[in-house]
Amino acid sequence: MVIVELMLLTSILAVTPAHASVALQEPQPAAPTTFRNPIRSNAPDPFMFYHEGAYYLLATQTDRISFWTDESVTGLAATPEHTVWRPDDPTRDEHIWAPELHLVNGRWYLYYNASADRLWDQRMYVLESQSADPLGPYHFKGELQTNNWFSIDGSLLRMPDGSLYMMWSDVPPGREQRILIAPMSDPWTISGPPSVISRSEYDWERKHAPGNEGPAALWHNGRLFVTYSGSNCDTPDYALGLLTYNAGPPTDPNSWTKSSEPIFSRSDANWVFGPGHNSFFSSPDGTETWTAYHAVTTSDGRPDGDCEERRTAHIQKVYWNADGTPDFGVPAATWENITLPSGDPGADTVPDGHYRLTPENNAGNALSVNDCSTDGAGGADVVSRYSGMLCQQWRVEALSDGTYKITDRYSGKSLDLAECAGANGVDVVLGTYSGRDCQRWYLDPLGGGSYRVTPAGSGRALDVRGCSAGPGADADAWPYWNGDCQRWRLEPVP
Numbered sequence: 208m209v210i211v212e213l214m215l216l217t218s219i220l221a222v223t224p225a226h227a228s229v230a231l232q233e234p235q236p237a238a239p240t241t242f243r244n245p246i247r248s249n250a251p252d253p254f255m256f257y258h259e260g261a262y263y264l265l266a267t268q269t270d271r272i273s274f275w276t277d278e279s280v281t282g283l284a285a286t287p288e289h290t291v292w293r294p295d296d297p298t299r300d301e302h303i304w305a306p307e308l309h310l311v312n313g314r315w316y317l318y319y320n321a322s323a324d325r326l327w328d329q330r331m332y333v334l335e336s337q338s339a340d341p342l343g344p345y346h347f348k349g350e351l352q353t354n355n356w357f358s359i360d361g362s363l364l365r366m367p368d369g370s371l372y373m374m375w376s377d378v379p380p381g382r383e384q385r386i387l388i389a390p391m392s393d394p395w396t397i398s399g400p401p402s403v404i405s406r407s408e409y410d411w412e413r414k415h416a417p418g419n420e421g422p423a424a425l426w427h428n429g430r431l432f433v434t435y436s437g438s439n440c441d442t443p444d445y446a447l448g449l450l451t452y453n454a455g456p457p458t459d460p461n462s463w464t465k466s467s468e469p470i471f472s473r474s475d476a477n478w479v480f481g482p483g484h485n486s487f488f489s490s491p492d493g494t495e496t497w498t499a500y501h502a503v504t505t506s507d508g509r510p511d512g513d514c515e516e517r518r519t520a521h522i523q524k525v526y527w528n529a530d531g532t533p534d535f536g537v538p539a540a541t542w543e544n545i546t547l548p549s550g551d552p553g554a555d556t557v558p559d560g561h562y563r564l565t566p567e568n569n570a571g572n573a574l575s576v577n578d579c580s581t582d583g584a585g586g587a588d589v590v591s592r593y594s595g596m597l598c599q600q601w602r603v604e605a606l607s608d609g610t611y612k613i614t615d616r617y618s619g620k621s622l623d624l625a626e627c628a629g630a631n632g633v634d635v636v637l638g639t640y641s642g643r644d645c646q647r648w649y650l651d652p653l654g655g656g657s658y659r660v661t662p663a664g665s666g667r668a669l670d671v672r673g674c675s676a677g678p679g680a681d682a683d684a685w686p687y688w689n690g691d692c693q694r695w696r697l698e699p700v701p
Contacts, residue, residue: 238279238552238553238554238555238556238609239281239547239553239554239609239610239649240546240547240553240608240609241544241545241546241547241609241649242280242281242544242545242547242651243541243542243543243544243545243649243651243659243661243666243687244519244521244522244523244539244540244541244543244545245284245502245519245520245521245541245689246264246280246281246283246284246499246520246521246522247264247266247275247283247284247519247520248284248519248520248653248689249266249516249517249518249519250264250266250267250501250518250519250520251266251267251484251501251514251515251516251518252266252267252304252305252306252360252421252484252501253265253266253484253485253486253499253500253501253520254266254305254306254307254308254486254499255486255488255497255499255520255522256308256486256488256489257488257489257490257491258310258341260278260491261276261277261278262276262277262278262279262280262283262488263275263276263308263341264276264283264499264520265306265307265308266306266501266520267303267304267305267306268303269301269302269303269304269516270293270300270301270303271290271292271293271303272290272291272292272293272303272306272317272319272334273288273289273290273291274288274289274291274341274342275287275288275289276289276342278552279547279551279552279553279554280522280547280548280551281547281551281553281554281651281652282554282555282652283520284651284652284653284654285652285653285654285655286654289342291317291342291343291344291345292317292334292343292345294321294347297323298323299321299322299323299330299332300321300323301321301322301323301324302320302321302322302326302329303319303320303321304319304320304321304329304359304360305319305320305359305360305361305421305484306318306319307319307361307362307363307486308341309363309365309394310339310341311363311365311371311394313339314335314336314339314394315335315336315339315340315341315343315345316333316334316335316336316348316363316394316395317333317334317335317336317345318331318332318333318351318361318362318363319331319332319333319334319361320332320358320359320360320361327357327378328357329357329358329359330350330351330353330358331350331351331353331358331359331361331375332347332348332349332350332351333348333349333350333351333361333394333395334346334347334348335348335394335395348395349395351373351375351395351397352396352397353375353377353387353389353397353401354377354379354401356377356378356379356380357377357378358375358376358377359375359376359377359420360375360376360420360421360422360484361373361374361375362374362375362421362422362423362424363391363394363424364388364424364433364457365424366457367429370390371390371391371392371393371394372388372389372390372391372457372458373388373389373391373397374386374387374388374404374422374424374433375387375422376419376420376421376422376435383406383407383417383419384407384417384418384419384420385403385405385406385407385419386403386404386405386406386419386420386422386433386435386450387401387402387403387404388401388402388404388457388458389401389402389458390458399458401458402458402459402460403460404433404450404460404463405419405435405448405450405463405465406419407419407437407438408465409437409467409468411437411438411444411446411448411468411469411472412437412438412448413437413438414438414439414442414444414445415438415439415441415442415444416438416439417438417439418436418437418438418439418440418445419435419436419437419448420435420436420440420484421434421435421436421483421484421485422434422435423435423485423486423487424487425487425496425525425533427496427527427531427533428531430451430452430531431451431452432449432450432451432452432532432533433449433450433452433463434447434448434449434450434470434471434485434498435447435448435449435450436448436483436484436485437469437483439514440481440483440484440514441514442481443473443480443481443503443505443506444472444473444481445481445482445483446469446471446472446473446481446482446483447469447470447471447472447482447483447485447500447535448465448466448469448470449465449466449470449532449533450463450464450465450466451463451464451465451466451532470533470535471485471500471535471536471538473506473538474537474538474540475506476540477537477538477539477540477541477543478504478540478541478686478688479502479504479521479538479539479540479541480502480503480504480505480506481501481502481503481518482500482501482502482521482538483500483501483502484500484501485498485499485500486498486499486500487499487525490548490549490550490551491548491549491550491551492549492550493550494549494550495524495525495548495549496524496525496533497522497523497524497525497548498522498523498525498535499520499521499522500520500521500522500523500538501518501519501520501521502518502519502521502538503517503518503519504519504541504686504687504688504689505688517689519689521538521539522548523535523536523538523539523545524545524548540666540686541666541668541686541687541688542661542665542666542667542668542686542687543666544649544663544666553609554609554650554651554652555652556605557603557605557611557650557658557697559602559603559604559605560602560603560699561600561601561602561603561616561699561700561701562600562601562603562697562698562699562700563593563599563600563601563696563697563698563699563700564601564660564695564696564697564698565593565695565696565698566589566671566691566692566693566694566695566696567657567691567692567694567695567696568671568674568676568690568691568692569589569591569671569676570696571591571592571593572589572590572591572592572593572671572676572678572680573589573590573593573599574587574588574589574599574601574669574682574695575587575588575589575590575596575598575599576588576598576599576615576617576618576620576637579596579597579598579617579618580598580618580637581617581618581619581620582618582620586625586634586635586636586637586681586682587615587622587635587636587637587682588679588680588681588682589671589675589679589680589681589682590678590679591677591678591679592678595700596617597615597616597617598615598616598617598618600615600616600617600700601613601614601615601616601622602614602615602616603650603697606647608647609649610647610648610649610663611647611648611649611650612640612646612647612648613648613660614640615637618637620637620638620639620640621637621638621639621640621646622635622637622646622648623635623636623637623638623643623645623646624636624645624662624664624665624684627643627644627645627664628645628665629664629665629666629667630665631667631684631685631686632672632683632684632685633665633667633683633684634681634682634683635669635681635682635683635684643664644662644663644664644665645662645663645664645665646662647662647663647664648660648661648662648663648669649661649662649663650697653694655696656696656697656698657694657695657696657697658694658695658696658697659687659693659694659695660695661687662684665684667684667685667686667687668684668685668686668687668693669682669684669693669695670682670683670684670685670690670692670693671683671692671693672685674690674691674692675692676692
């Protein structure tokens with residue numbers, strides 16, 4: 208009988224296609240198919256584009272111009288900064304804002320605004336690449352000659368006939384901020400008088416102070432739209448407005464129709480405030496349009512707060528209404544799992560192994576099982592000092608859906624949420640692994656060996672309750688607000 212069974216097995220294997228053996232292997236870990244906002248911290252005025260297999264992200268850095276680049280949006284938070292320009296002229300070496308990069312006739316042109324010590328001396332400048340590489344090197348091309356007063360947020364507009372226009376924001380002496388457009392004879396020369404195409408005329412554009420800034424062009428099916436940011440950047444009501452191009456010269460104000468309401472604004476329910484100064488980019492396969500914008504997670508709107516570095520870069524897919532106009536929807540919450548842009552390969556997989564999980568707000572602490580319990584009843588706490596105990600070490604295993612199973616090395620129980628609840632502040636506990644959403648965790652790289660640790664179900668981040676740095680603080684799940692107590696270092700242990 209044994210011989211017959213062996214002969215039968217041999218005959219089955221003989222007719223099985225060679226590639227079918229793959230099905231007999233264990234499922235292989237997969238890259239995540241989702242991401243969570245923000246995609247990078249401290250990244251105001253984000254400008255993104257996709258070029259030859261990689262995303263490029265620029266943002267205001269105040270004293271330099273830098274890029275971050277990666278083949279996936281999930282890697283932009285952790286990829287090293289690539290600085291391409293540090294000015295050495297004291298008349299324009301401070302307050303470097305809103306860099307944008309555009310490819311024209313095989314060269315990249317980098318637009319930005321800067322000043323000396325006086326903020327209101329902001330003027331616009333352009334750099335030119337020395338090759339077709341967006342990472343440079345660059346040389347200073349010159350100042351964009353506009354009206355001789357506060358001018359910021361230059362953005363290049365290219366029309367189908369190849370003609371170039373510069374759009375920007377200015378504040379004439381004694382007057383209010385506005386959006387202008389002017390023709391260009393080449394990528395570094397404004398060749399005609401500017402025209403005003405938007406002013407702060409609606410209530411939503413005048414919160415805290417009148418504001419019209421950050422113009423960005425969006426083409427779709429032959430139609431042109433321009434978004435801009437209204438109100439002052441230090442208010443949670445900072446929002447996006449829309450100009451629609453109809454026909455005629457782009458410099459003619461009558462060629463544009465302005466929406467009376469914002470098209471993208473704060474979402475208190477999603478903890479997203481002041482969404483604005485956006486840009487547009489395509490998915491890797493070119494089938495989708497996405498927008499990058501900055502926002503904050505608090506609504507205090509204090510001056511010199513929301514206008515500074517705590518603004519984070521978010522991205523979101525743009526949809527289209529039946530009449531062909533863009534639909535931006537509502538700003539996605541930081542706990543929302545968003546499908547990656549089409550063609551995005553996702554993040555690199557964290558290697559299976561044992562790790563110490565350390566919150567950035569206290570390098571001496573480690574995620575630990577309370578009282579080294581083996582039944583999970585003690586829950587997961589953060590202790591004040593790592594001593595190398597097994598109940599302070601965690602087995603991280605990549606799963607086939609791009610999430611991870613995180614298991615206490617001592618008890619064998621898995622990191623879990625109390626009652627699998629999705630509420631804010633729910634306790635992080637241990638449980639017998641069953642594959643539930645609250646037991647499968649995303650690991651989003653943040654750089655420097657740190658990660659955002661997020662359960663697949665609720666999307667809330669692993670958090671030190673109250674951001675405490677003291678001993679015995681509870682671990683909970685809380686909306687991600689970019690706190691050091693929500694950033695966890697994964698340090699391998701033998």
